[in-house]
Amino acid sequence: MRNTIAILLCLSTLQAQTPADRPIAGFQPESARRQADLEARFDKALNRQNFGQWMKRLSARPHHVGSPGSRAAAEFIAEQFKSWGYETTIETVYPLFPTPKTRLLEMIAPERFTAKIEETSVEGDETSRIKEGNLPVYNAYSTDGDVTGDLVYVNYGVPDDYTKLKEMGIDVRGKLVLARYGGSWRGIKPKVAAENGAIGCLIYSDPRDDGFFRGDVYPKGAYRPSQSAQRGSVMDMPVYPGDPLTPGKPALDPNRAPDPKQAATVTKIPVMPISYGDAEPLLRALGGPVAPESWRGALPLTYHIGPGPAKVHLKLEFDWKLAPAYNVVAKMTGSEKPDQWVLRGNHHDGWNFGAADPLSGMVAVMEEARVIAELARAGWRPKRTLIFLAWDGEEPALLGSTEWAEHHADELQRNAVAYINSDGTGRGFLRVSGTSALELFSQQTARDITDPQTAAPVLDRYLASRRVAGQEAEFRIAPLGSGSDYTVFQHHLGIPSLDIGFGGEGGGGSYHSIYDSYDHYVRFIDPDFQYVRATAQLGGRMLLRLANADWLPFRADATARAVRLWSNEVIKLADDMRAQTKKQNEWISSGALKLAADPRKTYVVPEPKEEVPHLNFAPLQNAVTRLEAAAAALTLVDPAKLNPTKLAALENALRLAEQKFLRNDGLPRRPWFRHMLHAPGFYTGYGVKTLPGVREAIEQRLWKEAGEQIGFTAFAITAYADWLNSAALETKQ
């Protein structure tokens, strides 16, 4: 180990400084020194035993939203917070949450086969034996349905796959599709299938993406065994997450009579996840052309597309009820700025036992809270208010966080400093996504935490992995799409958000299965909870710094850099599409596509596409230039030299600036998503789209809309720049 450390010293120039000497954004030198001491005490007080104990307890039985386990989990967590001295409440919301009544999948031709859709208990996994209260394998917010038809294999089931099917002369209308997990968030698959006329959708985990191809299967290894299927939501969350019946409003009434037909985000066709054990007979029974090479998985068969002769019958019925979602809210009021709220959250509900997802992150948050309370008892007080949040109902649709934040929207937009989220965490490399303005803040936090395996700073390991992967050797926050509870804060309310954790080295195929258990976690993911501890160090430092900073560490220059990058990207996207369209149209008109195709295979030459016009990107470019200038002007302001009133004004301006990126009418066809810099992709689901109004209009070839969205996006960026300019100006008056 010592050699490693010696080598590492030269990687980080910051490392030569002792912790107490290092600058911390938002802190005067003297405060930074005190802060370093505080953080050292924080680290020392962390007790790794708590992680395992809490995880074991909370993962001992199913604890999905609406279950007794979820209620018990919320109560246990609330008790802990209370016992540590937090003002704690359980705030309950009542969203629509369907559970399965009937699940039937059978192949009726060319031979009979009934899917098992059941995860069996395995040796050495204690909780896999529990049947009581278990949620079976299903996709939440699938519509009810009873459909029969020929089966078609559609690869990942994303729009490009249907383009390819069309070229092969295959039409899914009136048929059921079999898609594999991967390539998009799962909810995209039934959405695109329905858009293409399919009447039902099956989603299976191919062992190539999630099974024996990746590593030995559970319980021998960490990976998904043949009987395991991935549960998960298929709600159309890129339109809006949360209760499908109350978009933009909190679901507070437990006595409503819910009508799922009113729910815009429920799928149009029935959809069910299956294991690769259940998928294999279906795939074997498919005829038709052999699937393109990139569509083929790891099952020992020749992948055909169909349609048929495999014919399947899928019947699904759900119990459409309101479920109580118990959000635990625990507050420690700030001593100097009680109206500035630093929020820290993680969900507590899981698909069944949920040890990795979400408890590995949840227990880190709990330990952060415990230690901070211990520091508080020893005399330290945060200047700003800390609020810990343990969400319920994240898995089905970010239910708890969305409804809670919709309920408290006004206060949050007034008072929030930032929302720091975590979810499952594991062994490996630092992962930080979120608001660009927190880039330097995040980098400095990573600088000051030691990687448990290598004893190098977490930042150095992160940078080494980027370099070796051929990426820019700089710390860069990735923008947020969706997939966890930051969504409402970041995209709906414009509150600076971060999503943090570690990962990349723990192997795994337990995701959303009953094998996401304590036993699996400690064997394969983070055996000694070293990285859960590192997550707590990370989250804890972020809280302590935001709570204690002399001024809030938002940096608009990072925002400007990121927005310039994205702006260049969308301009290049249009240029590339123009060149690609031109080339493709020429290939069509000259007959080259037809000539290069195998005449013995069906090949439908695509229709020529409308040429890509030159778009007027000038408003966007000018707005970004204005933003760069404003950010540059702000870097010249030294907060340390401002009087308290001016400093407070500047800090508030920076804290609220992110909301300038919101557009009241939101994005096209999804007004709930209001942030003009990023959103989950309409056709990717979790995957982020930056400058989404502009980017998705181009991708969908909506040229008029692209022009409009350039304007709206430029307007938001300009509003942000002007807000910064005013803030800078005020410091001088």
Place this chain on the structure above:
Amino acid sequence: MRNTIAILLCLSTLQAQTPADRPIAGFQPESARRQADLEARFDKALNRQNFGQWMKRLSARPHHVGSPGSRAAAEFIAEQFKSWGYETTIETVYPLFPTPKTRLLEMIAPERFTAKIEETSVEGDETSRIKEGNLPVYNAYSTDGDVTGDLVYVNYGVPDDYTKLKEMGIDVRGKLVLARYGGSWRGIKPKVAAENGAIGCLIYSDPRDDGFFRGDVYPKGAYRPSQSAQRGSVMDMPVYPGDPLTPGKPALDPNRAPDPKQAATVTKIPVMPISYGDAEPLLRALGGPVAPESWRGALPLTYHIGPGPAKVHLKLEFDWKLAPAYNVVAKMTGSEKPDQWVLRGNHHDGWNFGAADPLSGMVAVMEEARVIAELARAGWRPKRTLIFLAWDGEEPALLGSTEWAEHHADELQRNAVAYINSDGTGRGFLRVSGTSALELFSQQTARDITDPQTAAPVLDRYLASRRVAGQEAEFRIAPLGSGSDYTVFQHHLGIPSLDIGFGGEGGGGSYHSIYDSYDHYVRFIDPDFQYVRATAQLGGRMLLRLANADWLPFRADATARAVRLWSNEVIKLADDMRAQTKKQNEWISSGALKLAADPRKTYVVPEPKEEVPHLNFAPLQNAVTRLEAAAAALTLVDPAKLNPTKLAALENALRLAEQKFLRNDGLPRRPWFRHMLHAPGFYTGYGVKTLPGVREAIEQRLWKEAGEQIGFTAFAITAYADWLNSAALETKQ
């Protein structure tokens, strides 16, 4: 079809001309018109029924070198040639050819399993039932051996794979390796394994590369079934092909007592091919780390590397005998220039039934000869001499062609115009590789043949496939590596060579198995022999044009263009390696590689590499410039305006020019390979390396040698350029 044709017209500007109007390189306009008529008669006389009849007859029993079937095939072919009026002889050579006596592969730990190494008969495949005279599954020129040891999976078994193994801390010394087919010519695998200290080598066909992953397996589909293994040579042919005991000399003595220990090209360790059915239990029994993702195949298991616990015992004994190889030589003497020989060849031996490989090409050559003889009987005579060659013993080591050409080396270097080779051919796109000087000649031939499936010119289909694949939409002859009988002509004797055929659309996994049968060919490869006919059209036209041309159509400008390209490539190769080495060394010294690695997995940081010096490429660049100037000067000479003496001198100069690229001492460590522009790769086998002396010295980091080879290569190019300059000058005197 009509629409297709209409669209195609605009693709080929040449198409607007009628065949009789089109220019043909080497022909005066009036001769070109006569030639077009002749070619139309040639096409008309082709009889598709012959292909099937001959293929069926010749593939009815095993006909590998040394077998009664091979002798019968040679005699049948010779009879045909004779009956058509050719001066025909069978010239026999006697190379060393081992056949198996003992083949045993068993796993002895952690459980027992004995490999079947047998291809069983399948429904609907007539010849697969034949046992008599069948050569079992084996690799020719494996050494004898009886070895036992732990097994290690080494992916494709190429040098990069061993680099990766080293990084993973895995040593193959004293162990047996299991490599999959692909990624290199098979003979490279035991060579590199032995260099790394392995004691035995198994090569299996992974279903990902060659089996159910690609398509339905035989007999349902065309692809390799689980019991099928790929036979083939593992002789170290990149050093020299042909009889291992007589490098550079013909093996004419049938009475020698062969001593395989004297054979430099026999493998150092025993090696055997196995099916994926036989490989699966071995792979399942491997422990150790999981193989890197790109190493994993399509068997339904987690690919581990080992070493062990799988322990195997491999015992191989061969009968090391001389085998008679019967080369059929059939001549039609030219009327005007009998001393200019146009050679056309294909081998007749196969691994067992060999319908696709080699008979699909062989029957095309026979039909070309038959029709040309018919034309001759009707009064036409070739100006130059035509020689048809049906080779024996190509499969084990290009035995027949190499020994024959070594025997006739002087005459060939004096008299040969060009050698046109084919081998297996199938449905799909034109494939022409060879001497760059024949690029325009080949392009014009492709222009004048109609693709049987689309009715477009073969050239247009070829160009369309290049465009759609994003390649330059120009006709380009690929340089030749090895893998068929052109090798001795091109690389050892410097005779302009072409390798021709069609392919890319017929599916297949019958390669070198007993399922390469007539039944397989007509079901899956070229059911109506349309592309065999197209191959005969191609070969026939090439022969008729070279035989009849007013002057030979060699074009040095294409050579100059190609050499400039390759010269730029090797310069870039050194630059890229320099940058890559610098980066990698920096990653090593800074610790980034170590930091980015998973500490729970063994990772041995590579040693820093010597920096890549700047090489003096000036001699090469100057030589290429000189070549370009010489080629440009030659294009100004109009052969049509020369008097017969001068024309004859020019023609001879161009015909012999290619030999100027030969270096008497050959390439480093393989003097048999004398062409300085291209050679099969020392570590790729079949795959070509251009400017091989320079390129391989750089790849192997032999900087001094690279400098020397730049000199030798520049010398050869300059000699060629000067030869052209003299030829151009002489036309003016």
